[in-house]
Ligand SMILES: [Cu+2]
């Protein structure tokens with residue numbers, strides 16, 4: 001395209017590209033170091049479980065990769081404003097640029113490499129380290145973590161408006177609180193009795209949809225004792241905002257005594273529960289209405 | 290269009306939008322029923338409630354509902370109750386509705402009350418057969434959950450317009466819970482006792498003043 005305005009006099013002889021590259025390399029080195037070492041340790045979902053830690057590491061990797069790109073864009077903008085500023089009164093276009101095949105090939109190759117390697121890394125992480133990224137893998141999980149013990153099954157039951165939890169390995173007892181032992185792989189079987197809910201325990205690195213009639217399996221291995229906040233992350237009616245509770249990660253010994261107390265405390269309810277099932281919807285049909 | 294006319298149009302449209310938002314918020318805030326203070330009682334308060342299968346009046350004559358009685362014996366259509374902090378709250382529910390049954394039988398057990406018990410027509414119970422529940426009175430954050438026994442499907446003289454009277458078919462449920470620090474705690478029913486969406490979780494189940502409300506600990 002040609003301009004009917006007089007082309008601006010390009011500042012000649014100045015090594016803009018070399019200067020830009022030097023600034024970019026320096027800034028990127030500082031930026032990436034800050035992202036990885038200063039910001040990284042504080043990135044959610046932190047390190048409370050293996051899955052959370054691996055998700056955090058991926059967040060750090062993504063942020064570290066994005067930093068040089070972001071800096072390149074900002075730097076080009078700021079540099080242009082400073083170096084190529086039109087001074088004086090005349091407002092004129094810069095010199096038109098034609099072609100630039102090497103540059104085009106370079107940016108297509110570089111961006112393709114970044115996107116493809118991110119896709120490869122993400123897919124590998126889904127199966128390898130994050131084991132489904134805590135999102136729930138449906139009833140037949142493909143990425144199953146391995147531990148010295150088989151996964152402890154805990155069913156998470158969403159209902160308007162509370163979470164209850166069922167432990168098939170302990171007589172099918174149901175509880176209003178969730179506790180899990182540290183260091184052991186837990187298989188969370190997330191389901192709902194009515195509308196869609198979403199079981200979100202950010203410190204565990206788990207956010208799994210609770211769908212009626214469905215068994216959504218999410219794995220987690222908590223690394224140390226502590227507590228974690230649970231929220232419903234799917235708008236589910238009047239008290240959606242109140243659908244939160246606190247879960248516990250206990251030492252294996254403390255978990256054993258906790259679950260024994262739950263079995264005793266909830267004995268009357270356990271007798272009335274239907275046999276453990278991966279889902280309960282749409283039963284019981286004859287009730288309600 | 291002149292600059293002045295354009296400015297006027299933008300200002301007018303903004304004013305209308307702000308007014309609509311204000312009306313919506315005011316309506317939302319005013320939609321809550323008036324709180325009812327539980328009657329004083331030794332070491333705490335007495336809260337007297339009833340449930341009715343159909344309220345019988347506007348705006349929803351066919352909606353299932355709770356009502357609450359004040360110290361003078363008058364019934365009010367409210368589900369917001371004020372009770373004292375660090376006290377024993379004795380609750381009496383006159384249950385006039387028939388059984389619907391619990392979606393989750395887990396709530397058949399009495400929890401969070403003194404002794405983890407209730408009385409039903411004078412009998413002390415720890416739990417109810419899940420199919421016999423008509424409603425529950427549950428304050429999840431305080432751990433209180435009590436299933437309420439429904440009257441028999443064929444009971445004579447059933448009530449269908451609030452407030453129901455002692456002569457009409459009912460069960461009487463009592464329980465006591467202890468309050469802690471002041472705060473506002475939501476309460477709800479866990480029986481899908483209403484109509485419409487997925488087996489009865491619509492309408493009154495989603496509306497404060499009917500099957501949900503607040504316990505204000507003051
Ligand atoms: Cu929910």
Ligand SMILES: [Cu+2]
Pocket residue numbers: 423424425478479480481482483500
């Ligand atoms: Cu109800």
